[in-house]
Amino acid sequence: QQQVKQSPQSLIVQKGGISIINCAYENTAFDYFPWYQQFPGKGPALLIAIRPDVSEKKEGRFTISFNKSAKQFSLHIMDSQPGDSATYFCAASREYGTASKLTFGTGTRLQVTL
Amino acid sequence: DTGVSQDPRHKITKRGQNVTFRCDPISEHNRLYWYRQTLGQGPEFLTYFQNEAQLEKSRLLSDRFSAERPKGSFSTLEIQRTEQGDSAMYLCASSLGRPGRDNEQFFGPGTRLTVL
Numbered sequence: 001q002q003q004v005k006q007s008p009q010s011l012i013v014q015k016g017g018i019s020i021i022n023c024a025y026e027n028t029a030f031d032y033f034p035w036y037q038q039f040p041g042k043g044p045a046l047l048i049a050i051r052p053d054v055s056e057k058k059e060g061r062f063t064i065s066f067n068k069s070a071k072q073f074s075l076h077i078m079d080s081q082p083g084d085s086a087t088y089f090c091a092a093s094r095e096y097g098t099a100s101k102l103t104f105g106t107g108t109r110l111q112v113t114l
Numbered sequence: 115d116t117g118v119s120q121d122p123r124h125k126i127t128k129r130g131q132n133v134t135f136r137c138d139p140i141s142e143h144n145r146l147y148w149y150r151q152t153l154g155q156g157p158e159f160l161t162y163f164q165n166e167a168q169l170e171k172s173r174l175l176s177d178r179f180s181a182e183r184p185k186g187s188f189s190t191l192e193i194q195r196t197e198q199g200d201s202a203m204y205l206c207a208s209s210l211g212r213p214g215r216d217n218e219q220f221f222g223p224g225t226r227l228t229v230l
Contacts, residue, residue: 006156034218043118043205043221044157089156095217100209101147101170102219104156 003027004092006105013112019077021108023090026071032095034102035064035075038087047088048075051095080112116140118222120206126228127196134192135225139208146189147219148181150174151203157221163189164211196229203227 006023013019025033031052036044050057050064050073057064063076077084087109091102119138127133139146144165149157160179161171165186175181178196183189193200203226207219 004156032217036221041223041226043120043207043223046218046220049218091156100145100211100217100219101159101162102149102157102207103159107154107156 003103004090004105006090006108008108009106010109011111013077013080013110015080015082015112015114017080017112019075019080019084019110019112021075021088021090021110022072023074023092023105024070024072025092025103027092027094027103028071029094030092030103032093032100033064033066033073034091034093035062036089036091036104038089038107044089077110080110082112082114085110085112118206118208118220120204120222120225122225123223124226124228126230128230129196129198131196132192132194133196133227134190135204135206135227137189137191137206137222139188139206140220143208143210143220144186145209145211145219146183147207147209148189148191149205149207149221151205151224152201157205160191193227196227198229201227201229 034049035047038044061078066073090105146163148160151157163183203224205224206222209219
């Protein structure tokens, strides 16, 4: 059962452009939504996270938009750079649940071209 | 480096052999998680420890898998009688375990297992 659906599977953006990755979740008990960045051969690295008490969070060039009623959230990467080329995963968890285990999307492979 | 460390980084084994992986979490992190990631997929939760207690196991964790965290610090994940389907990246993560910012999970570099 896939509880977090992520799209697109891959994305090519020109340098300086905006990269947008979307996720949708099913479990209304989820209350913590992080995004992870993963380079080949490395573990996922936490990029930015949002909790449902706000609709948007911005850190540098990275912004999360959150729509609680639609059960959707998205990552926007402004002024995309070649160094942003990586795989991005959205995730969700019940922060106040016993385990706070993360449920991940299937990933988006981003390529930023010159 | 004070991040999560895992050993070994790569392991190649023959089907039927036993393998053991180690994870050292960030110091003072109470929670430790194991995830499995196959090619082209997101990590999937396997099991979780709060200090030395293993509190939850996924249905993905068959009886060939066992995990321990004996002193509430490092953890080991053992796979007995490995199968080709066990080939994956095994990721360890840790967190302070307090709701809010201190609940963020930090991942190690992973152990890539190849079963021939």
